[in-house]
Amino acid sequence: MIELRRVGPDEFIAALDTVLAIYTAAMRPPSDQLSGRLGIMRNHATYPDFVCVLAEDPEIIGFAYGFHGMPGQWWHDIVARSLTDQSGPLAADEWFGDALEIAEIHVLPGHQCKGIGRRLIHTICDGRPERTAVLSTHDAPTVARRLYRSIGFTDLMTGFAFPGGRESYAIAGTKLPLAPGS
Incomplete structure (x- = not known):
């Protein structure tokens, strides 16, 4: 049985090698990006109201983490500014004025499509x-x-490119609390 466990910043940082290995298996990034990703993850643990959920079986097989988004955070500033430009300040404030920014959600490939990601997001x-x-x-x-x-x-x-990036992203949002059973 897969157990989900909330952990704080200290335990998240202690598990960073495992977390990065799961990220690598799920996303297959170029190896030259891994040290930068490790630094980003470590920095995220210092953000306000940081929350992490680990999926364990009994070893860690997946994780999700996020924090309260606010001005001065790189992702928040880039995305909120772009949404302001596209849809206006009211739309940007509606979505980013009081948001849980989910930074990462990853499950080892052999455990994907079994409901673990859904459980991580809900938790x-x-x-x-x-x-x-x-x-x-x-x-x-x-x-x-x-x-x-x-x-x-x-x-x-949609079709969003982060500065210096080549990949196309979708920025998505939902109202909280999540609908039961979704």
């Missing part, structure tokens, strides 16, 4: 005080994108 969002939850995902018809839509995430922007 990380459960009891959060924010109005919305937001995330970015590849702008393609992936299993992850279908999962987010089935939970209630809607596209806020």
Whole structure:
């Protein structure tokens, strides 16, 4: 039975080698990006109201983490500014003015498509005080994108490219709390 366990920043940082290995197996990034990703993850653990959920069987096979988004955070500033430019300041404030920013959700490939990702998202969002939850995902018809839509995430922007990046992303959001059974 897969158990989900909430952990704080210290335990997340202690598990970073395992977390990065899961990220690598799920995303297959170029190896030259891994040290930078490790630094980003370590930095995220210092953000306000950081939350992480580990999926264990009994070893860690998946994780999700996020935090309260706010001005001064790189992803928040880039995405909120772009949504302001596209849809206006009211739309940007509606989605990013009080948001749980879900930074990462990954499950080892051999455990994917078994409901673990859905459970991770529901658990990380459960009891959060924010109005919305937001995330970015590849702008393609992936299993992850279908999962987010089935939970209630809607596209806020598509075809989005982060500065210096070449990949196309969708920025998605949903109102909190999540609908039961989604």
